[in-house]
Amino acid sequence: MAGKRYLVGIFGDEDIVLGAAESVRKKDVKIQEVYCPYPVHGLDHALGYDRPRMGVPAFFFGLTGTSLAFLLTFWTMGWDWPMNVGGKNFIPFPTNIPIVFELTVLLAAFGMSFTFFLTEGLGPTAKPVIFDERSTDDKFAMAIDLSKNKISDEEITQILKEAGAEEVNVKEV
Amino acid sequence: MAHKHDIPSLDESFEFSPALRKKLILTALLGVVLVALGALLIHKGWWPLGHGDHHEAAHVEAHADAAHHEGDHHADDHGGGHHGATLASRLVANLWMNSIYFIGIALTGMFFIAYNYVAKAGWQASMKRVAEAFPAFVVVPAVIMLILFIVPSTRHMIFHWTHDGITDPASPNYDAIIAGKTWFLNVPFFMIRMVVYFVVWYFMWMQVRKFSILEDQYGGLDYYYKSRNYSKVFLLFFAVTSSTAAWDLTMSIDTHWFSTMFGWYHLSSWHVAGLSAMMLTIILLKENGYLKAVNMSTIQDLGKLIFGFSIFWTYTWFSQYLLIFYANLPEETIYFEERTSGYGGRYLAPFLINLVLNFVFPFLILMARNSKRNFTLLKLACASILIGHWFDFYQMIMPGVAKDQGGIGLIELGTTLTFASIFIIFVANQLTKANLYAKNHPFLEESTHHDI
Numbered sequence: 363m364a365g366k367r368y369l370v371g372i373f374g375d376e377d378i379v380l381g382a383a384e385s386v387r388k389k390d391v392k393i394q395e396v397y398c399p400y401p402v403h404g405l406d407h408a409l410g411y412d413r414p415r416m417g418v419p420a421f422f423f424g425l426t427g428t429s430l431a432f433l434l435t436f437w438t439m440g441w442d443w444p445m446n447v448g449g450k451n452f453i454p455f456p457t458n459i460p461i462v463f464e465l466t467v468l469l470a471a472f473g474m475s476f477t478f479f480l481t482e483g484l485g486p487t488a489k490p491v492i493f494d495e496r497s498t499d500d501k502f503a504m505a506i507d508l509s510k511n512k513i514s515d516e517e518i519t520q521i522l523k524e525a526g527a528e529e530v531n532v533k534e535v
Numbered sequence: 536m537a538h539k540h541d542i543p544s545l546d547e548s549f550e551f552s553p554a555l556r557k558k559l560i561l562t563a564l565l566g567v568v569l570v571a572l573g574a575l576l577i578h579k580g581w582w583p584l585g586h587g588d589h590h591e592a593a594h595v596e597a598h599a600d601a602a603h604h605e606g607d608h609h610a611d612d613h614g615g616g617h618h619g620a621t622l623a624s625r626l627v628a629n630l631w632m633n634s635i636y637f638i639g640i641a642l643t644g645m646f647f648i649a650y651n652y653v654a655k656a657g658w659q660a661s662m663k664r665v666a667e668a669f670p671a672f673v674v675v676p677a678v679i680m681l682i683l684f685i686v687p688s689t690r691h692m693i694f695h696w697t698h699d700g701i702t703d704p705a706s707p708n709y710d711a712i713i714a715g716k717t718w719f720l721n722v723p724f725f726m727i728r729m730v731v732y733f734v735v736w737y738f739m740w741m742q743v744r745k746f747s748i749l750e751d752q753y754g755g756l757d758y759y760y761k762s763r764n765y766s767k768v769f770l771l772f773f774a775v776t777s778s779t780a781a782w783d784l785t786m787s788i789d790t791h792w793f794s795t796m797f798g799w800y801h802l803s804s805w806h807v808a809g810l811s812a813m814m815l816t817i818i819l820l821k822e823n824g825y826l827k828a829v830n831m832s833t834i835q836d837l838g839k840l841i842f843g844f845s846i847f848w849t850y851t852w853f854s855q856y857l858l859i860f861y862a863n864l865p866e867e868t869i870y871f872e873e874r875t876s877g878y879g880g881r882y883l884a885p886f887l888i889n890l891v892l893n894f895v896f897p898f899l900i901l902m903a904r905n906s907k908r909n910f911t912l913l914k915l916a917c918a919s920i921l922i923g924h925w926f927d928f929y930q931m932i933m934p935g936v937a938k939d940q941g942g943i944g945l946i947e948l949g950t951t952l953t954f955a956s957i958f959i960i961f962v963a964n965q966l967t968k969a970n971l972y973a974k975n976h977p978f979l980e981e982s983t984h985h986d987i
Contacts, residue, residue: 449863454860460857
């Protein structure tokens with residue numbers, strides 16, 4: 363991370379930053395991320411993000427939970443120590459459903475939490491990068507990674523200013 | 536992102552074309568003809584009723600008799616009473632179940648408006664008029680059910696507990712279990728309850744509807760606050776009466792049996808069927824060039840509600856089933872015995888179709904985000920849920936009323952066609968009475984920009 367240079371455009375309004383995200387991208391400037399005090403509707407669309415494929419890992423975590431739960435109930439109740447409850451079959455399907463449901467939800471939830479930590483680089487040793495502290499208060503900060511852009515700093519600063527940035531700062535992290 | 540959308544005009548009025556009205560009336564008449572034809576065919580013995588008389592279902596009948604004590608054996612002198620179901624019972628059962636099914640769909644409109652007012656929800660404001668149009672139909676099933684209950688012979692066909700002498704220890708009809716329930720299940724009190732439900736439900740809707748139309752004219756926030764207050768009262772009232780109505784109108788048919796899950800189960804069935812009917816109405820209106828300001832985010836949110844409540848229905852259904860399955864008490868399992876193997880197994884198919892159409896199919900279709908934004912898939916899922924919940928009410932009511940005379944044929948098709956056409960006529964009529972958007976609703980602006 364050390365020595366990376368960023369340009370940080372500060373915007374004062376939700377609508378302006380939305381329009382800016384589109385116009386800046388149109389001029390072939392790659393935006394790293396926009397930091398907002400609150401979720402802004404349509405920003406992910408304006409930044410051209412793909413829809414997250416969260417459903418795929420969630421499905422497989424859930425499927426793991428379902429299979430484990432069936433294995434657990436079948437093994438314990440029907441195989442290892444067959445138990446007769448109320449004169450029913452040894453593996454009465456309906457009674458397994460609550461356990462299957464719970465384990466499916468549990469594994470999906472745990473799996474997705476860890477997936478989130480992994481993909482976002484969060485953990486006990488992670489150091490947060492704050493481009494501008496005001497982005498937790500009332501400003502919108504647009505971070506642009508200079509190493510990933512071929513256009514010169516001055517030009518990008520100009521583009522950001524034209525798009526409505528109140529100020530443009532250089533930040534090294 | 537206020538400036539990003541082009542908001543279509545908010546002045547739209549629905550036109551109920553005479554051709555469509557004529558078609559609907561003809562369909563309603565066709566339904567009546569089908570019922571008559573179906574009844575004639577069965578009466579003449581030309582339509583197979585399927586097996587399932589007392590020989591084949593002997594073991595179930597034994598169960599049934601054990602649970603039903605003396606009551607059933609002595610009911611023969613009531614002329615086609617409880618023990619022996621007749622063709623008439625099947626006709627009455629059809630009227631009753633369709634009344635309950637459609638009154639639920641109609642009421643969901645009011646329920647939907649009320650909880651959205653109380654939650655101060657903005658997303659639905661653009662589709663509010665569709666929900667508002669539904670409860671107009673409450674009158675029709677209400678009147679049909681009141682008539683069916685007032686006439687003694689039809690009342691006896693539906694409700695075993697209304698038979699003479701069933702609470703009199705000296706009478707051969709005496710049934711100790713039913714006698715213990717007479718403080719709640721007696722004809723005058725039942726009658727009062729029915730009238731109170733129908734009148735209050737309908738009156739509350741008329742008020743909210745009136746405010747909504749006045750709001751179009753005069754604007755301001757007064758009508759919004761008034762509607763909210765009425766919605767709060769309605770929700771309180773409906774919280775109790777949705778359950779008690781479920782016990783009265785549906786659960787008391789199987790008088791000996793009861794389930795504490797039943798109110799929830801019944802309400803969730805009504806609710807998800809109503810939401811699906813709403814979704815279908817919106818999609819059909821959109822496809823005919825109306826409701827342009829209802830955007831795809833609103834549609835997706837309604838789709839989520841349908842998805843969620845179809846799972847909620849399954850949850851209540853399963854909770855009821857699992858407890859009875861696990862406890863294995865004869866007086867409780869008889870309910871599912873009748874539906875899976877009773878009367879020659881004639882109710883097994885509806886019982887299983889119910890689960891597939893209401894859970895498996897919509898669950899798989901509506902899970903993905905894109906399918907909640909795709910009209911074809913949405914129509915498929917909503918149709919599945921609507922048909923599925925028809926089967927749900929079918930298997931709740933038929934085994935107790937039509938018994939070994941039950942089936943699915945021309946009578947069922949005809950009655951449902953008639954009810955559905957009249958329902959559509961009522962809803963379409965209501966839609967013509969006001970602008971298709973609640974023009975001055977404080978959340979309409981938010982709703983047209985709704986973005987998820």
